[in-house]
Amino acid sequence: MTTKIRLLAAASAAIITLGLSSGAEAAGELKIYNWFDYIPQDLLDKFAKEHDVKVTMDTYNSNEDLLARLKAGVTGYDVAVPGEYMVAILLQEGLLEKVDAFALPNFKNVREDMLGVYWDPKREYSVPYQWGSTAFMVDSAVYGGDINTWQVIFDPPAELKGKINMLKEVNEVLNAGLRYLGHPRCNDNPEQLKELNDLLLKAKADWLSFNSDGAKEVLVTGDAAAGQIYNGFGMRAREERATLKYAYPKEGYTGWSDNIVVIKGAPNIENAKLFMNFMMDPENAAALTNFARYSAGVKGVEPFLDKALVEAPEVNPPADAPKAEFVPPCPENVVQMYDKIWTNLLK
Amino acid sequence: MAALIATGNSQQESAAGLTARQRGLLLLPALLAIAIFLVLPLGFILVYSFLTKGTYGGVVWEFSLAAYEQFLFERDLFTDELVFHASYLQIYGRSVLQALVATIACLAIGFPTAYYIATRPAAQRNMWVFLITVPYWVNLLIRTVSMLFIIRDEGPLNSILLGIGLISEPIRLAYTDFAIGLGLVYSYLPFMVLPIYAAIERFDFRLVEAGHDLYADRWTILRQIIVPLTRPGIVAGSLLVFIPSLGSFIAPDLLGGGKNLMIGNTIALQFQSSRNWPFGSAAAVILLTLVLIVLVLFARRAQQAAAEQGRQ
Numbered sequence: 001m002t003t004k005i006r007l008l009a010a011a012s013a014a015i016i017t018l019g020l021s022s023g024a025e026a027a028g029e030l031k032i033y034n035w036f037d038y039i040p041q042d043l044l045d046k047f048a049k050e051h052d053v054k055v056t057m058d059t060y061n062s063n064e065d066l067l068a069r070l071k072a073g074v075t076g077y078d079v080a081v082p083g084e085y086m087v088a089i090l091l092q093e094g095l096l097e098k099v100d101a102f103a104l105p106n107f108k109n110v111r112e113d114m115l116g117v118y119w120d121p122k123r124e125y126s127v128p129y130q131w132g133s134t135a136f137m138v139d140s141a142v143y144g145g146d147i148n149t150w151q152v153i154f155d156p157p158a159e160l161k162g163k164i165n166m167l168k169e170v171n172e173v174l175n176a177g178l179r180y181l182g183h184p185r186c187n188d189n190p191e192q193l194k195e196l197n198d199l200l201l202k203a204k205a206d207w208l209s210f211n212s213d214g215a216k217e218v219l220v221t222g223d224a225a226a227g228q229i230y231n232g233f234g235m236r237a238r239e240e241r242a243t244l245k246y247a248y249p250k251e252g253y254t255g256w257s258d259n260i261v262v263i264k265g266a267p268n269i270e271n272a273k274l275f276m277n278f279m280m281d282p283e284n285a286a287a288l289t290n291f292a293r294y295s296a297g298v299k300g301v302e303p304f305l306d307k308a309l310v311e312a313p314e315v316n317p318p319a320d321a322p323k324a325e326f327v328p329p330c331p332e333n334v335v336q337m338y339d340k341i342w343t344n345l346l347k
Numbered sequence: 348m349a350a351l352i353a354t355g356n357s358q359q360e361s362a363a364g365l366t367a368r369q370r371g372l373l374l375l376p377a378l379l380a381i382a383i384f385l386v387l388p389l390g391f392i393l394v395y396s397f398l399t400k401g402t403y404g405g406v407v408w409e410f411s412l413a414a415y416e417q418f419l420f421e422r423d424l425f426t427d428e429l430v431f432h433a434s435y436l437q438i439y440g441r442s443v444l445q446a447l448v449a450t451i452a453c454l455a456i457g458f459p460t461a462y463y464i465a466t467r468p469a470a471q472r473n474m475w476v477f478l479i480t481v482p483y484w485v486n487l488l489i490r491t492v493s494m495l496f497i498i499r500d501e502g503p504l505n506s507i508l509l510g511i512g513l514i515s516e517p518i519r520l521a522y523t524d525f526a527i528g529l530g531l532v533y534s535y536l537p538f539m540v541l542p543i544y545a546a547i548e549r550f551d552f553r554l555v556e557a558g559h560d561l562y563a564d565r566w567t568i569l570r571q572i573i574v575p576l577t578r579p580g581i582v583a584g585s586l587l588v589f590i591p592s593l594g595s596f597i598a599p600d601l602l603g604g605g606k607n608l609m610i611g612n613t614i615a616l617q618f619q620s621s622r623n624w625p626f627g628s629a630a631a632v633i634l635l636t637l638v639l640i641v642l643v644l645f646a647r648r649a650q651q652a653a654a655e656q657g658r659q
Binding site for chain 2 (some may be wrong): 062064065068071072087089093094099158162168169170171204207208209214221222223332335337340342343344346347
């Protein structure tokens, strides 16, 4: 009986939502272009209801996908959620609308370390969405030594040889190698790149695979005992295989920060600004964080966060860990050299 | 009866009686679809491959051969000289080799299978053909991932082999070239079986009896009678396996662990992190040219074979 009632309730709720989202009385529309699986439907529904706006969303799989589509002339979207370096690129390409995001009422909630950022120093174009880090995890049941160094990946101990997965992302792999060697990122020094090239070719013999989408899966199944991974993704991996430990390598690791931006020529700029403001509300930011499992860019989310998230080592670096490094987009000649090294590595 | 024949005739007449213009109109939707969705994009690709790359993707409208140059040469990191490099040739070579291996393996498995099906009683054949197509009800990605689950170190295949004591520790099957081959063969086998089946089904088996009467052994009959007469099916099947294998990247990425680039990934990469649309286009044009060459060669061989048979 109870199941029946619940079903009925769910069905009527669905009908009401449908009615709301397709209702002719909606004040306007908002078209979101977001990463795949990166916002809970409840939150979209809440925004639609609060502001009487019809919300639709399409998804992409990488920053490069977003750039390629926008460059190819895809239009009609109001907001997108690019990573920090992609904000810099989109801005340079004139693909973003200046909306003076700093003047929005909820902007006061933004964390201090998300202000004065290199990709949008005055926050005229973007507001923080989620941020996190990219390092690697090791299965402590396979290898018990110190994991807080890239040596585990580039000169692995015998237990990990042939059991390492790398992200299939040229920048993540090459920057990790440069950190291990102690050379700067976005490097165009030929000697140092030669050194990097040799390091990667030697290390590849000890690697199992290059897989980004399956970075969690290979670790959870035990096919790989160590692997590069995004921190929130790593947390989900640990929830399925408790012996996995997220490393904070002493040589440094990548930080990333996704932002809400308004696309140039957006049909619904006012609704886009409402959405920016809505997502900077601590309760909404917490709902997003509970779903995406990274970290919110606004203060005051703690009371609304899942307990598991407050304590997770993947999103709470220890005090002695280095700070995550945000890497700006590399200049064109470096992109070309990185491409050469990457092709050479995978040829 | 006469009436039946008459209507049959009049139908034929009306079909043949269409004016050239009317027949052209019937063809128009197909021609338009091909022009808009095939020829036009191919034209874009061809044009883009001769343009200069934009810094963050896209193209600058300036003629350049840099994309084709990049396929064979690179600027030396130290001296900035143009030097020959074989990275892309290696990638293309590996893709072609892998597609060839997959085609040969599919032929080796597919021909006997097709022969078996075609020699069953007519009532059974449809059931067999139906069974061959069953795996196609499931999406390719899902089939490939399932295969990964079966062959991985802790998967059922290794567990069974360990269980019956055939091996003492798991054999590494996943993330190897063998796994890629397995995935390709599994994905494209029906493309080989079905055309060969169609050819053998039409084959006149009295020719085999005639061969036996003339004291030909089984091997000679296969080589001199069955294979030449079912060659169109074999050629069609081989092309249907070879061409998609050449451009495949699900199997190499998932089953092979993505450690080596294939033609497909190389092209995709250029439109993503490498942000080099002209080179991506050039790589696609080169692949297309390769496929066309293979097709033309096959067509020529088939023509020659037909001509020789005509002389005999």
